[in-house]
Amino acid sequence: MRPSILKISRYTRTVEQTLDLTWDLSDLYASPTDPELIHDLEAAKAEARSFRERYAGNMATLSPTQLEAAMRSYEAILERAYKPLTFASLAFATDTQNDIIKKVQDQARQALTEVHNLLLFVEIELKAMPEEEFAKFLQAPELAPLHHWLARLRAYAPHTLSEKEERVLNLKSLTGRMAWSQFYTEYTSRFRFRVQVDGEEKELNDPQTRSLLRHPDPAVRRNAHAALYGKYAEEAPTLTYIFNTVLQDRLTDLELRGYTHPLGQTALDDELTPEEIERLLAATEAHYPLVERYHRLKARRLGFERLPSADRLAPWGQEPKVSYLEAKEMTLEALGRFSPKLRQIAQEFFDKRWIDVFPKKGKRGGAFCSGGLPSTHPYLLLNHTDDLDSAHTLAHEMGHGLHYMLMRHQRLLNFGATTPLAETASVFAEILLDDLILERLNSEEERAALLANRLEDAVNTAFRQVMYTRWELEAQQARKDGIQPAELYNQLWRQENQKLYGQSMEFTELDWVAWSGIPHFVHYRFYCYSYAYGYLLVLALYNRYREEGQAFVPKYLEILAAGESDSPQGILAKAGINPADPGFWEGSFKVIESWLSELEALA
Incomplete structure (x- = not known):
């Protein structure tokens, strides 16, 4: 008998329809027109001007006690300035065509930029201090919670421009990379795809169409594949222009700041070296044959010598349908078995409507966790489509949410997770969910299907993300020679895909435009490698959990609660993990x- 939790009952669907499964943003502001929002924007700017009048030119003269008081005020101003933009960005994510929300988002961005420009002197003056004077801050006990932040700040000194130049760059970003990022989201959110499903033509958005790439009917998969990438091919002129502009913006930034390696700024942000990132990329590429081996197995399973690209995400067997409420219950149970504390925190997300669940017109695609601020709480955006992948997405984003909740005791300057640790909780939560499901399966066929799902996750989270990073590096290098046509980016995509899949995949010409539908390339710089880093790191942490059992749990929670109060290496050392060890990544593979x-x- 199939486990009942892996199928949707009529009762479950009826209950879902009675619930409000949109998020409630009122903990931030009542609405986009809430007077309190504008008040906070104006107050933050006024407080920043007052702070500047008091401290500009004097940072190096402060005693450790005075600096601690100044930094408390500095953080409070930033929190007040960030909060309106947090609200506006969340509201925009679920209503991308709303002109009122877009106006408020623009106001919030401009205000935050003004605040940043007024406060730029803080970091610039601290970076410019002579080493022997700066050392007094690093040694002062009253500044102990900020020692790591101060040390990181000094690391940016060689790449920091004058205050006037930094202000100009901040202002230009409003009509530069930030504007192009928003335009890409708005533009692609309007895309509609006509797909034949069960003999009926449907008009779908991007996440709905992508979900059909996992449909059990190969005809539906092929229709979805053709509709999805056909649309992106049709929009190539506009999308290529966006990519060319964003890539040039990043090249300009690297040059102005004196980075000699394309990964230099990313590595510094993530407290790694370019060589450490390259070592991860090379280690993953060395194991690309695992990807080819899996897809040859999958091709034989589906009756092909080489797997058609439209079937890349085809289910191994009958894909279970998983309603949102069932995904919720499984996620809570999986977390609770590991740590009752995590289950208790996760329950808040559901009870207090911190999650926006289903796709709808005007809502952006994909999924994310907005971490908020130490004084607020996270929100999760999903586009649940009643499949196992959506259940994994809920567990993944909930992991991020738990990560932020555990670090809320940190002050603002230590709040967050550097990229190497950013996926630690999210991927770990997915593995815990899989463990629960595996225990409930009672046939070899079902176990094989879930193992295949785990391998799909490994391919998508580790191997493909490394492939994405290689493409991004090649694309950025090509952009140095001027504006590039879509055909060049297509060629690079083809090259990297063929390295990854070897002879296991049968591609079509439409596959080569897929780069233009990956928003990370527009919104972030070389972020994709971090998914691989985080995923493979989690496998190491998970192995430690299997070895130590419940004794590992407090160590793991301590890693999550640390935020950015220490380096990734220092935080991981508490659990006995050292990614710098030779051959470290071999254990994960x-x-x-x-x-x-x-x-x-x-x-």
Whole structure:
């Protein structure tokens, strides 16, 4: 008998329809026209002007006690300035065509930019201090919570411009990369795709169409594949212009700040070196044969010598339908078995409507967790489509939410997670969910299907993200030679995909435009590698959990609660993890290979 939790009952659907599964942003502001929002914007600017009058030119003369008091005020001003933009960005994510929200978002961005410009002197003056004078801050006990932040700040000194230049760059970003990022979201959110499903033509948005790439009917998968990438190919002129502009903006930034390696700024932001990132990329590429091996197995399963690209995400067997409420219950149970504390915190997200669940017109695609501020709380955006992938997405984003909730005791300057640790809680939560599901399966066929799902996740979260990063590096290098046509970016995408899949995949010409539908390339700089880093790191942490059992749980929660109060290396050392060890990543790939070997035996 199939486990009942992996199918949608009529009762479950009826209950869902009685619930309000949109998020409630009233903990931030009552509405986009809430007078309190404008008040906070104006107050933040006034407080920043007052702070500047008091401290500008004097940062180096402050005692440690005076600096601690100044930084408390500095953080309070930033919190007040960030809060309106947090609200506006969340409101925009679920209503991208709303002109009132867009206006408020623009106001919030401009106000935050003004506040940043008024406060730029703080970091610039601290960076410019002579080493022997700056050392008094690093040694002062009253500044102990900020020692890591101060040390990181000094690391940026060689790449920091004058205050006037920094202000100009901040202002230009409003009509530069930030504007192009928003335009990309608005533009692609309007895309509609006509797909034949069960003999009926439907008009769908991007996430709904992508979900059909996992449909059990190969005809539906092919229709969705053709509609999705056909649309992106049709929009190539506009999308290529956006990419060319964003890539040039990043090249200009690297040059102005004196970075000699394309990964230099990303590595510094993430407290790594370009060489450490390159080592991760190379280690993953060395294991690309695992990807080819899995897809050859999948091709045989579906009756092909080489897997058609439209079937890349085809379910291994009958894909279970998982309603949102069932995904919710499984996520809570999986978290609770690991830590009752995590389940208790996760329950708040559901009870207090901190989650926006289903796709709708005007809502952006994908999923994310907005971490908020120490004084607020996170929100999760989903586009749940009643499949196992959506259940994993809920667990993934909930992991991010738990991460932020555990670090809320940190002050603003230590709030967040550097990129190497950003995916630690999210991927770990997905693995805990899979463990729960595996225990409930009662046939080899079902176990094989879930193992295949785990391998799909490994491919998408580790291997493909490394492929994305290689493409981004190649695209940025090509952009140095001037504006590039879509064909060039297509060619680079083809090159990297063929490296990844070897001879296991049968591609079509439409596949080469897929780069233009990946928003990370527009919104962030070289962020994709962090998914691989985080995923493979989590496998190491998970292995430690399997070895130590419940003794590992407090160590893990301590890692999450640390925020940015220490370096990633210092935080991980508390759990006995050191990614710098030679061959460290090999252990993670052995876990993946063990899943593949088990699947091959079952198949």
